[in-house]
Amino acid sequence: MTLPDLDVNFDGELPDDCGDLGISIDRQGRWFYHGSPINRKEMVCLFASVMHRAKDGRYLLITPGEMGCIQVEDVPFLAVEMFSCGSGRDKIISFRTNMDELVTVDADHPLRVVEAEGSHEPSPYLLVRKGLEARLTRSVYYELVAQGWEEELGGEKVYGLWSSGIFFPLGRLDLSD
Structure with a gap:
């Protein structure tokens, strides 16, 4: 597995690719997990803090241990x-x-x-x-x-x-x- 082309440095092993995380952001900036709203702002802010964008346009949440794609309707x-x-x-x-x-x-x-x-x-x-x-x-x-x-x-x-x-x-x- 290779890390997507973006500016993130990881020491040691690459994070596990979890594929689609089932998280989406609509045009109004609302976050959802498998269609259900994520209402805890602290949780959304935590996800936002590990968000990155690959050169191919995908939005990713990347931690040292895992990474996965999320869907964004317009911008995050x-x-x-x-x-x-x-x-x-x-x-x-x-x-x-x-x-x-x-x-x-x-x-x-x-x-x-x-x-x-x-x-x-x-x-x-x-x-x-x-x-x-x-x-x-x-x-x-x-x-x-x-x-x-x-x-x-x-x-x-x-x-x-x-x-x-x-x-x-x-x-x-x-x-x-």
């Missing part, structure tokens, strides 16, 4: 609260995830927005850690958008915001094309 985490300090280009924005992780938007934790084809409806994401993202909840996204402004990038007007000295585009202002 939600950004449920936003914090900001400073203003303009000196602003720093951070988010709290539904797993109580605090993540500051910076070069290692960028924001990205995916627009739905046709409707251009945005789905904003934040990189929490290598390969694992949080989707911003609608209310948090609206709070974020309220703090943005217009910049010109490559001759195009873009709406976005600054955090940690980096401009993060949220969307184009001219959607005519």
Whole structure:
């Protein structure tokens, strides 16, 4: 057995591959075990702390003794609260995830927005850690958008915001094309 291609170091033997663990995460960030909700937040946070993403896209829970796949409908985490300090280009924005992780938007934790084809409806994401993202909840996204402004990038007007000295585009202002 070989370990999936990801950044995890193990001393000694590789963990046992348990296959599909029967754990899933729905689009609303709810965790399930064989279809039944996992309601203990401490248990979910423990699972989240050992989650990794293989280069082939699979989500894995990996401990020194075992590893197995879980199913994720969209992304494993939600950004449920936003914090900001400073203003303009000196602003720093951070988010709290539904797993109580605090993540500051910076070069290692960028924001990205995916627009739905046709409707251009945005789905904003934040990189929490290598390969694992949080989707911003609608209310948090609206709070974020309220703090943005217009910049010109490559001759195009873009709406976005600054955090940690980096401009993060949220969307184009001219959607005519």
